[in-house]
Amino acid sequence: MLTLRRYVPADCDNAAEIFLRAIREVASRDYTPAQIEAWARVDDRQVWTERRASRPTWIAEVQDLPIGFADLEPDGHLDMMFVHPDHQGIGAASTLLQRIEAEAQKLGLKRISTEASLTARPFFERRGFVVLARQSVEKRGQTLANFRMEKLLS
Template identity: 45%
Template sequence: MGRPDLPRPRRRDLSPAAPRVRMRLRRARPGDGGPTRALFHDAVHRGAALSYSPAERDAWSPSPEAPPDWEDKLLSRHTVIAEIRGLPAGFMTLGRDGYLDFAYVSPDWTGRGIGRALLQAILREARRSGLDHLSTEASLVARPFFARHGWRETARQSVIRHGVALTNFRMEIEL
């Protein structure tokens, strides 16, 4: 006899509907160092908790406090910040050489299209700047995101941070 065929739930039926929020993209500016560093630390410690051990996350981001050169790094690159309700919800940076260094979304806002919007803004800037090739080193968490957006994995690697080995992936995309 068996179970009767039941309709399969659609994805949106599995979780409550997320309220729509207004997101604004903008360039980094002086004063963004502290808030983006706090977001980075939260993304590492909460967002990557299922992929990296506590020791790995502590090595990756030992403190939410911004090191002295943090804001200079943001301002010396093309850094796009996604804001929701006036607070950073994510950010990405692109160097003049086509290296995408930081790509982080707050764990409170993942799955809402923020990463996609940031990446689209970075790709537009790369094309505007005449770049035809971008590269990054993606974490275990970011790797599937970049792969979904056409990036190709070129190597798995182990990088040492504060004496701890962290796995990440060299990835690239041709524009």
């Protein structure tokens, strides 16, 4: 059974592991090994956990095992949403996005924006996001394509 709960600082290692494995094992279908190496890093775990704790962040769990996470910045920007590769396709990302949307509406936001990877773009499009622009982002000397997307909330 999939459940959601709020992120706590003790979730840092699990969230970082989900982030790293999702990029290395899932996004690697759409990016080169050099791009994955540049992207899949958590250089400072203290900064990582402070960033997650500074905004509404949720952990998706199955039987108390963290399998995904998502966060929402005050301006409606969905900064991160990742699901562990072993738990893709069970609705974790959809459930996390529903929670993000509910929180955004509770905060009175009119839209949610994100920078979706090549891998994530179809997921967001199926859930009502539209592409505003294709972008090239530099990470540690590598250029990665992504998409600035948004969804208007009712």
